[in-house]
Amino acid sequence: MSREAPNAEAGGPARRRGPEASLAGSRRAAVGGIAWWVPRGAAGQAVVPGLYAWAVTTAPVAMWRGAPVLARLTASLAFLSVVLALVVERRAPIAARMVAGWGLSLCSAATWALASEVAAGSFDAAHGVAGMLGWTLFALVIASPVRTMAPGAVASAPLSPPGVGTWLDTALLVLGLALATALQIPGWRLEQRDRALLVRLVAVGGGLSVITVASGIAVGLDPVAGGDSTGVPRPIRRGAVLWMAAACAMTGAGLVYELGQRH
Amino acid sequence: MFASLSPMRASDLAALGCFLVAGCSLFVGEEALADARDVSALYWLLAGSVSLRASLALVGKPGS
DSSP states (O other): OOOSOSOTTTTSOGGGSHHHHHHHHHHHHHHHHTTTTSOOSHHHHTHHHHHHHIIIIIHHHHTSTTOOHHHHHHHHHHHHHHHHHHHHTTTOHHHHHHIIIIIHHHHHHHHHHHSOHHHHHTOOHHHHHHHHHHHHHHHHHHHSOOOOOOTTTTTTSOOOOTTHHHHHHHHHHHHHHHHHHHTTTGGGGOOOHHHHHHHHHHHHHHHHHHHHHHHHHHHHHSTTTTTOTTOOOOOOOHHHHHHHHHHHHHHHHHHHHHHHHHO | OGGGGTTOOHHHHHHHHHHHHHHHHHHHHHHHHHTTOHHHHHHHHHHHHHHHHHHHHHHTOTTO
């Protein structure tokens, strides 16, 4: 079973190659539309976790009433280092990584050192845990290898049958995002701080799992990417049946218990 | 739109169903956790995780 691209001449005009080529063209256009957002280096990858860590830990200390001017200046430099790294990373990716990593961390450390004790002591447990997660993510992303898209990867990628890979992928992504967002709701109405923190942490983990599985299902439903390029139905593995049986049993038993508790 | 459903199989639809059930289970677990019903929360969160795993296994995602 060959998994090579069926359209070796993917670079030509779409109208010559039928509906599959049209789909390839539409996907290329879609990717080209968001190409400006795709990170080109480590600095680009680290923008979101870096700004999150800055917003949670550095900015509140610098914005505290009565904070020293130097603390505000270093906090601003920390923010600007991330932006500057993003701007220069196309020309100098190694320097951009250094600017983003060292600039943000050193300037944030300086902000904390210069801030008043009152501002530094105002952090509660939720802020502390959120900041710890943010800095951990930033460290992991800034130190990880750059993820790059191979030249022509989209044009030569295996294609789904027309109509399947377009609306279904979008629907799955929207559904996953909606479920992940809904999981955040219960944590916002709690007044007890420790319980709210626990619920929000579980919600974040659950949301990440839901979005990951949604993308996994989208890949699995693709007949080519899922390893079914011949169109022959794949046999359902025994493990899948066992997992589904366990899920049905647990959900059914839970429903019966919950309904029995209410009546 | 429904004509494009033809390449899907029953197991794919079951996977989507498991995914929806998993989302609902996780939400119920979150609600139970917010109400301090910890045992119930743990059960529903576990049921949601199993349902998520089942949905991945049903579509036969490589590596699942």
